[in-house]
Amino acid sequence: MDILKSLIEATEAEPFAEVNGHKIYDFQGAVNVTNRKLAEEKIGMKDIDLGDREVKDGGLGFKRSRADAVAVNPELFTMNRYRKVTDADGKTTYEVVTDYRAITEQKTGLIYKNAIPVFVIGKQGKGLTVLGVKNITDTEFVDEFRGALDVDSMKDVLRAIERHGVKEPAKEKLVF
Structure with missing residues (x-):
């Protein structure tokens, strides 16, 4: 029993990010989450959750499996291009592009659309915030956005973007 308990403690996984309430892990973290769940089930600390999985026609397998953890490549998840902008007052902001397709097409010089959204990131108080979107x-984009932020800095930027959210336009009725 002590071996399994030590296995559970050794397989603690720190989520890489959280999107819409779901924890996102790198590949090793997802393996650790799965190993931890299996060890807990073997010890008996948790009931085995078989779930209600749909069976394929003929009963020879399942249509889909249940996922315990979502895994992504952190470098692809945080792919970005940025430029640093300093205004006349000396205030520094970063303009960050997170459009994956535009970033991958940047080296060809032919981007799939004419206008690319940019998040203007600045510091307010203790943390980063989205000052605007343009x-x-x-x-x-092709000529001026050459730099890329590292994974840790981009995590902070993504948290700021998530807090900013997407503003929906007001819905109005037609009145003639």
Whole structure:
């Protein structure tokens, strides 16, 4: 029993990010989550959750399996391009592009759309915040957005973007 308990403690996994309430792990973290759940079931600390899985026609397998953890490649999840902008007052902001397709097409010089959304990130108080969202042209993106933020910095930027959220326009009725 002590071996399994030590296995459970050794397989603690720190989520890489959290999106819509779901914890996101890197590949090793997802393996650790699965190993931990199996060890807990073997010890008897938790009931085995067989779930209600749909069976394929003929009963020879399941249509889909249940996932305990979502795994992503952190470098792809945080892929970005940025430029640093300093205004006349000396205030520094970062303009960050997170459009995966535009970033991968940047080296060809031919972007799939003419206007690319950019998050303007700045510091307010103790943390980062989204100061605004604007569009830039594809040629401006190709020519000026050459840098990339590291994974840890991009995690902070993604948290700020998530807090900012997407503002939906007000819904109005037609009145004639």
